[in-house]
Amino acid sequence: MNSVITSSCNYKDTYYPYIAILFLIVLLWTYFRYFKRTLLSNIALIIIVIGGLLNILEWLFKGCVLDYIRFFNISLYNINDLLIMLGLGILLFKVLYERI
Numbered sequence: 001m002n003s004v005i006t007s008s009c010n011y012k013d014t015y016y017p018y019i020a021i022l023f024l025i026v027l028l029w030t031y032f033r034y035f036k037r038t039l040l041s042n043i044a045l046i047i048i049v050i051g052g053l054l055n056i057l058e059w060l061f062k063g064c065v066l067d068y069i070r071f072f073n074i075s076l077y078n079i080n081d082l083l084i085m086l087g088l089g090i091l092l093f094k095v096l097y098e099r100i
Contacts, residue, residue, distance in 0.1 A: 010027055014059075016059055017056050017059045017060050019056060020052060020059070021056060022051045022063065023052070024049060024053070024056075027045075027048065027049075027052075028045075028049070031045055038094070040090060040094050041046075041090075041091060041094055042088035043090065044087045044088075044091045045087065045091075045092070047084075047086055047087035047088075048083070048084050048085050048087030049081075050090075051081065051082070051083030051086075051087065052080075052083035052084060054079070054080040054083070055080040055084075057080070058080065059074050065078060065080065066078060067081075070099045073086065
C-alpha cells in the first residue's frame with residue numbers, strides 16, 4: 001500500500017527552524033532594501049512568509065514537516081511548500097515582466 005503521507009520525524013535536534021528563521025529575515029531585509037514594492041510583489045512576499053512560517057511552526061511543534069501531496073509519483077509536497085513556490089513564481093514573473 002502506498003501512503004501519501006511520509007513521516008521522518010526523527011530530527012528533533014536539527015537546526016532547520018533556526019536556519020529558516022534566518023532565511024526569512026534575510027528575505028525580508030533584501031525585499032525591503034532592493035525591491036520596488038508593488039501590490040503584486042507585496043502579495044508574493046506575504047505568501048512566501050506565510051509558507052515559511054507554517055514550515056517553521058510545523059518543525060517546532062512536530063519536529064518535522066510532513067509531505068502529503070504527491071505530484072506524478074515523483075515528489076511529495078505540503079501546502080507550505082506550495083505557498084512558497086507560488087510566491088516565488090509570482091516574484092519571478094514580476095521581475096521578468098519588468099525587464100521586457
